[in-house]
Amino acid sequence: MSQSNERPEPPSPSEPPSPPEQTSLPEPTPQPEIPAPSGPAPEPRTLHKPRSARWESAWVRLPVLFVLLLAVNGLTTLINGVADATPVTGLLSGVATAGLALGAYVWLVRRLENRRNPAELRPANARSELRTGALLGLGMFSLVIAVIAMGGGYHLKGWGTFGGALTTLGLMTCVAVTEELAFRGALFRVLEEKTGTWGALAASGLLFGALHMVNPDATVWGGLAIAVEAGLLFGSVYAATRSLWLPIGLHLGWNMAEGGVFGTTVSGSDASHGSLFTASVSGPEALTGGAFGPEASLVAIVICLIPTVLFLREAKRRGRIYARARAGR
Secondary structure, eight states: OOOOOOOOOOOOOOOOOOOOOOOOOOOOOOOOOOOOOOSSOOOOSSOOSOSSGGGOSHHHHHHHHHHHHHHHHTHHHHHHHHTTSOHHHHHHHHHHHHHHHHHHHHHHHHHHHOOSSOGGGOHHHHHHHHHHHHHHHHHHHHHHHHHHHHTTOEEEEEEOOHHHHHHHHHHHHHHHHHHHIIIIIIIIHHHHHHHHHHHHHHHHHHHHHHHGGGSTTOOHHHHHHHIIIIIHHHHHHHHHHOOSHHHHHHHHHHHIIIIIISOOOBTTBOOOSOOSEEEEEOSOHHHHOGGGOGGGSHHHHHHHHHHHHHHHHHHHHTTOOOOOOOTTO
């Protein structure tokens, strides 16, 4: 038996193992984009971020703001002194003083409260709210005169002077701006932090009436009437809108109609330098307001209380009636 000379073939070298397949990680699921909130940013209820610790208390900021703004308001005496020069001088001096008061307010708010752009004086709202407020004030006082005339208390004599009315417009612009900055911008707004809306409304209204009792023909009744019809009205407008432009316009329209259009006494003082019409007022004081002017009449009080209630209801609907601060705050 023969043996085969064939040798077995050596085993072939094993092929290198192939690298394991790499499994790709799943791509992350894209997250839906969250839309940015629409509409204006919510307005602050009260003052915030004071410049330093000593200004944190409303009782410290309030007298500083109020007294300094009343000092600016005292410039109306200077306006009365130069207003008789020419109608243009009277108009420009009044508008310039109003601008000075606005600048002083913004500067004080920046220094004391660290608020660079006061929300209550947004420039975007100025034109429309001033116009709306002025028309509302003019319409309301025209209604007062219409009711007094129907009762036999207002007698139209004839035309006045356009130049005199122009001078009165300058003065009333100054008065409306400075008084609203002091009483609604400083007193109401800062006091509300401690007393709530109702306390601020009552206190600012009473002090507003008291300010007018220093006028030459002022009476206690006239001061109370101003507190109720004007103090509460302007305060309610600010509470509903949280803007000073609308109460400034309303204040201007009312005063201008009173002293610059219909020629009646303004808050117990002969502040008018002329009006579009000349007239005489006679009859019971409850109807005409007597020497204090139509603002002391029951007619004006009733007509002003109606929009006051409406604005307060609107403030409540918008959630802008704030409670009194807790003890210790």
